[in-house]
Amino acid sequence: MINDLWRSWIAENLILGNSSESMLSAMVSNGIPEANAILEIEAAKSSPYIQGGKMVAERTQTRLKKCNWFMDVQRNLNHQSGRDKQIDKRYQLTREEFYRDYYFANKPVLISGMLEDWSALKKWSLSYFKEQYGDRVVHIQTGRDKDAAYEIEQNNFRSTMPLLKYIEQIEAAESSNDFYMTANNTSGNREALKELWDDVGELSEYLNPESSDDGFLWIGPAGTRTPFHHDLTNNFMAQIIGAKKIKLIAPCESSYVYNHLHCYSLVDGAAIDLSQFPLMKDVTVMEFELNAGEILFLPVGWWHYVEGLSPSVTMSFINFQQPNNASQFYSTYGPI
Numbered sequence: 001m002i003n004d005l006w007r008s009w010i011a012e013n014l015i016l017g018n019s020s021e022s023m024l025s026a027m028v029s030n031g032i033p034e035a036n037a038i039l040e041i042e043a044a045k046s047s048p049y050i051q052g053g054k055m056v057a058e059r060t061q062t063r064l065k066k067c068n069w070f071m072d073v074q075r076n077l078n079h080q081s082g083r084d085k086q087i088d089k090r091y092q093l094t095r096e097e098f099y100r101d102y103y104f105a106n107k108p109v110l111i112s113g114m115l116e117d118w119s120a121l122k123k124w125s126l127s128y129f130k131e132q133y134g135d136r137v138v139h140i141q142t143g144r145d146k147d148a149a150y151e152i153e154q155n156n157f158r159s160t161m162p163l164l165k166y167i168e169q170i171e172a173a174e175s176s177n178d179f180y181m182t183a184n185n186t187s188g189n190r191e192a193l194k195e196l197w198d199d200v201g202e203l204s205e206y207l208n209p210e211s212s213d214d215g216f217l218w219i220g221p222a223g224t225r226t227p228f229h230h231d232l233t234n235n236f237m238a239q240i241i242g243a244k245k246i247k248l249i250a251p252c253e254s255s256y257v258y259n260h261l262h263c264y265s266l267v268d269g270a271a272i273d274l275s276q277f278p279l280m281k282d283v284t285v286m287e288f289e290l291n292a293g294e295i296l297f298l299p300v301g302w303w304h305y306v307e308g309l310s311p312s313v314t315m316s317f318i319n320f321q322q323p324n325n326a327s328q329f330y331s332t333y334g335p336i
Contacts, residue, residue: 134164175223183216211319242312269305
């Protein structure tokens with residue numbers, strides 16, 4: 001029997017431009033008599049609703065092609081100039097230089113020399129966390145190895161434990177992505193570890209100290225991985241302990257990074273498989289290390305993959321002096 005689910009499927013395929021022959025074959029293989037399938041397909045093809053849907057789809061495709069053309073123009077300029085091949089490294093960048101040359105230019109930069117007065121850089125260590133805050137119950141992600149989509153399905157991996165036990169797991173693990181304290185755990189950890197924020201500077205040269213967004217804490221072992229995705233805001237990553245490998249891809253490469261859902265890519269940043277993702281062949285991937293004492297400015301829309309090279313502690317911030325509200329007009333949360 002041809003029900004409304006089948007009719008919706010027929011309409012979708014016709015609007016997408018798929019052939020009647022392919023639809024007929026699929027319907028017959030699912031037990032629908034050929035004569036019935038033909039009648040239903042032909043009825044749909046003559047429907048003014050379907051014709052209207054096809055017209056809308058064609059206009060949408062035309063607009064999408066125009067947007068992709070603009071991105072490809074920028075992509076080609078980036079490739080010619082080398083802008084997206086190597087990250088700038090700047091020492092004690094002034095506010096004026098930062099906003100003029102990087103924030104407003106949507107360009108990443110590594111900044112050094114700005115965390116030297118942070119107590120965290122001098123005091124924090126895994127031993128210090130155990131001794132001072134070991135009894136505090138913290139929120140982390142655990143069991144991430146069970147699901148390759150651990151970032152997308154992050155709500156399925158929430159757990160709590162004493163910080164002492166968590167730090168002992170980090171110390172015992174040579175390398176692991178199975179457990180990680182991330183910004184997604186901040187709601188509980190900001191209160192549980194509130195004294196740690198006293199050791200963190202305001203970075204008022206770049207950030208607004210009056211903002212309620214006063215930083216997100218990341219603690220994990222070597223081997224933690226954050227898959228390729230883009231953020232909906234500009235971000236600072238301030239590295240306090242350890243080092244991380246960073247891979248960046250410019251926003252204008254978005255048509256080539258297999259963005260299947262929301263802000264996520266299907267491409268495995270740890271080992272990019274060109275046989276599975278051939279469009280990545282000509283994508284420029286900027287790769288570098290973020291070391292203790294450095295800040296990475298991660299502009300909104302830049303695709304990034306992050307991997308812990310050692311036990312690592314990072315603070316991230318979004319409370320810039322200038323508006324940082326791109327998320328307010330973002331709407332593509334579903335499948336793409």
